[in-house]
Amino acid sequence: MSPIFLSRLVFDLIAAGLLLFGLSYWWLGNVAHEVAGTAMFLLLIAHNVFNRRWYGTIAKGAREPRSLFNIVVTFLLMLAMLALLVTSVLISNALSGVISPYAGFTVRQIHTLAAYWVLVIVSVHLGLRWPMIMGVARKLTGITKPNAVRTALLRVIAIAIAIHGVWSSFELAVGTKLSMQMTLDWWNFEESVAGFFIHCLAIAGLYMCLTYYAMKWLQARKRRPRSAAAVAENVHQ
Numbered sequence: 378m379s380p381i382f383l384s385r386l387v388f389d390l391i392a393a394g395l396l397l398f399g400l401s402y403w404w405l406g407n408v409a410h411e412v413a414g415t416a417m418f419l420l421l422i423a424h425n426v427f428n429r430r431w432y433g434t435i436a437k438g439a440r441e442p443r444s445l446f447n448i449v450v451t452f453l454l455m456l457a458m459l460a461l462l463v464t465s466v467l468i469s470n471a472l473s474g475v476i477s478p479y480a481g482f483t484v485r486q487i488h489t490l491a492a493y494w495v496l497v498i499v500s501v502h503l504g505l506r507w508p509m510i511m512g513v514a515r516k517l518t519g520i521t522k523p524n525a526v527r528t529a530l531l532r533v534i535a536i537a538i539a540i541h542g543v544w545s546s547f548e549l550a551v552g553t554k555l556s557m558q559m560t561l562d563w564w565n566f567e568e569s570v571a572g573f574f575i576h577c578l579a580i581a582g583l584y585m586c587l588t589y590y591a592m593k594w595l596q597a598r599k600r601r602p603r604s605a606a607a608v609a610e611n612v613h614q
């Protein structure tokens with residue numbers, strides 16, 4: 378594995394961390410939020426420069442369900458990120474003296490809406506790359522052979538995270554945020570800071586799990602008709 382690819386993954390990890398930090402607006406306030414958001418957007422520009430070749434493959438790419446889904450998710454992510462970027466500029470305190478003239482209620486609501494959709498879509502984006510991420514983890518830890526106990530343990534952990542993620546979605550009222558409903562139940566950071574991040578991570582884990590296992594199911598479905606055809610062929614021979 379090349380050191381450049383590894384550092385790209387470290388940048389991705391930092392961008393994901395900054396996204397979670399951005400969601401915790403009421404923890405450290407506006408300045409920290411705007412600095413973290415700016416750093417995240419800069420990292421994501423670099424991320425897209427590194428991945429620029431992928432855009433060239435879209436037109437010629439295979440039209441199997443996974444690659445179509447990947448294309449749709451990437452463009453939805455781009456749309457949500459652009460909405461987040463445009464609303465950030467409109468409501469930024471730093472860019473407008475103190476309070477931006479566009480810092481209206483609706484723009485702020487669209488900003489929050491885009492942020493929570495970004496959390497969900499980035500998680501799907503990562504779920505699609507989970508086999509690659511697991512491959513990197515195996516290389517870094519020197520794991521070369523499959524192990525049934527380890528696989529079973531990791532699956533139990535994944536299921537536990539997904540169940541926690543369902544609970545966390547209710548705790549953070551993610552449904553109301555994804556549907557732009559008025560909500561007053563913001564997280565109380567004076568009570569717990571770690572709790573907020575654990576809930577966000579569990580929600581991300583839930584969508585990663587759903588995506589990863591949905592892709593596995595799609596792949597298994599794709600393989601099945603072929604083996605059925607092979608069986609039929611053998612019967613006729």
Ligand code: HEM
Nearest residue numbers: 385386389390392393396421428431451454455458499506
């Ligand atoms: C916090 C946000 C994000 C995280 C954590 C993230 C993570 C990742 C990771 C781990 C990879 C594979 C390794 C790599 O190439 O670096 C990847 C690939 C990619 N990402 Fe992101 N990403 C994020 C945001 C975005 C955004 C906003 C876009 C633009 C729409 C984007 C577009 C892509 C593309 C085009 C690829 C290559 C796709 C492929 O090879 O199938 N990502 N991302």
